[in-house]
Amino acid sequence: MHMFTIVKREEMADGTVVLNEIDAPLIAAKARPGQFAVLKANETGERVPLTIADTDADKGTITVIYMVIGKSTALFKALQVGDGYQDIIGPLGEPTRLEKVGTVVCVGGGTGVAVLHPITRGLKGIGNHVISIIGARNKALLILEDKMRAISDELHVCTDDGSYGHHGFVTEVLTEILEKKEVKLAVAIGPVPMMKFVSEITRKYHVKTIVSLNPIMVDGTGMCGGCRVTVGGVTKFACVDGPEFDGHQVDYDGLMLRLQAYTEQEKQCHGGEHVGAGR
Template identity: 70%
Template sequence: MAKIVNREEMAQGTIILNEIIASRISRKAKPGQFVILQADETGERIPLTMADTNPEKGTITIIYMVIGKSTARFKDLKVGDEYFALIGPLGKPTHVENVGKVVCVGGGTGIAVLHPITRALKAAGNEVTTILGSRSYDLLIMEEQMKAASDNFHICTDDGSQGHHGFVTDVLKDVLEKEEIDLVVAIGPIPMMKFCSLITKEKNVKTLVSLNPIMVDGTGMCGCCRVTVGNDTKFACVDGPEFDAHKVDFDELGKRLASYLDDEKQSLEAYEKANKQ
C-alpha cells in the first residue's frame, strides 16, 4: 500500500508535496536515496529523492514539480488515493561525517533533496551554511525546515523579492572568499550545479551534486540514466545519484535531458486537454 496521507501545494501550485505510507522504506531509507513511483499501471516510472522520512509514522515525503503527463497524473491524486507502485529505497546514500564547515546550496525542487542531507550533516557536528535560491520568494520551498537544519542561512531570489537579489553562486563566492570551507553540496537545476562546481573547483573545495536523469528500472539494467563522470560512464540509479561535481559532464547531461522537453510539454498539453472534456 502506498496511500497518500498528506498533500500540500507549494510554490503557487507548481510543486506538490505528498506524504505516503511506506513503512519498510521509511525504516531503511537514508539521506540521498530515492524511490520510483508509478501513478497507475500505464503510467511512467518517476524517480524522486525523498525529502523526509518518518519511521514512527511509517511514512516518506516526496516533493515534485509538474512538468509532464506523469507528474500531472501525480498531482491529480488526493489524500486517501494510492500510487500503483512504489519501489525503494534506491541508490547510494550520502556519506555523512563531521568534516568541519559545509555549505549546502539548493534551488527549485533540489531543495527537497537537499533537506535530509543538510539535516544529517548538521547532526554529525558540521557547521552548516545553507544557500537557497528561487526565481521569486513565492516559489521558494521548505524555508523553515532548511533554516532549522542550518547554522547560517541565506536566501537568493532572481527578482530581489527576498534576501540577496541575484543567484546562489553570488553568495557561494562570498562565503568561499571569507571562510575555509571543507565541503559543498549543491543540488538543483543543472546550470546551477554546473556553475557552483566551477566556482568550487577554482578554490579546490570538494563538491557533491545529486543527479536526477531519466530512469526506467532504477537497477542499472536499462542504461537510461547514464552520465559521464570523469572518463567513465556511470548509472545514476546504482552508482549515484550523488557524484563528485568536478568530474560530471554537465553539458552532456543537460543536452540529454533537454531532448525530452518538447515531448513532456506535448504530453502535458494533451493530458490537460483530455481531462477538460
C-alpha cells in the first residue's frame, strides 16, 4: 500500500507546533498557495484538513504545519521521519488569486503564519512590495520568522507579552503602516478575533482584505456542511468556496459562536478534534 512518508520533521513553538514534509508527488505537482489537504494518520484516525504550507514539485513533497491540540494531531505528532500518513487527499479549496497591485500587507498570527507564508511568497514573487506583520502570544510561540523575513521587503514582529519585537498586537503596527503608506491589499490569517479586528481597521482605510477561514471541516469536499460560514449574508462552505474570503464580508461573530459551540460539544462527547486550515 502506498504510504505518504514523512521525509522531514521539525518541532516549533515549544513542541506545540509540528512541521512535516511529506512525500506526495501528485499533490506537490498541483497545489497552489492557499489550498489545503485532508490528512489521515491511519485506518481509524480522523481526517484533519491542513493548509499546504509549502510544496517542492522537484522533490515531490508537500509541507504541512499543525498545532497539537487534540487526539488526532497528537497522533500526527507521534509520527517520525520514515513513518507515513495512510491517506492524504488534495489539493482542495480555491487557490489564492495572486495579483500585482503594488504594496501589500501580510498579517499573520500564531500558526496562521504557516498559512500566510506561501501566499506572501506568491505575492512577492509577482512583484508586489510586501510588508509583513507576524505576531504570537510570546517569543517561544512565534513561528517562521526567518522564512517570512526572507520573502518580505519589511517584517514587523509583535508579541502580546512584549518578550520579543513590538509589545502589543499586530493591529497596532498595521494601523501605523496604513497611516503612512498607500496599501492596496491586506491578507490576514490567524485567530478569528485577529482577522476580525484587522478587517475592521482595513475597512476604515478602504483596503481590500483577504482572510483565510478555519471553520470546522469534516469531509473537506462540500458534502457535510460542517464548514459553513456566512459571507456577505450568504452561506458559503469554506472547503469549496474558500478557504479565503473577502475579510470585509465575513460574519466573524457567527463563526466564533460556531467554533465555541463545537469545542463545548467536543469536551462532552469524545476526544477527537477537527482542525481548520492549519491552526
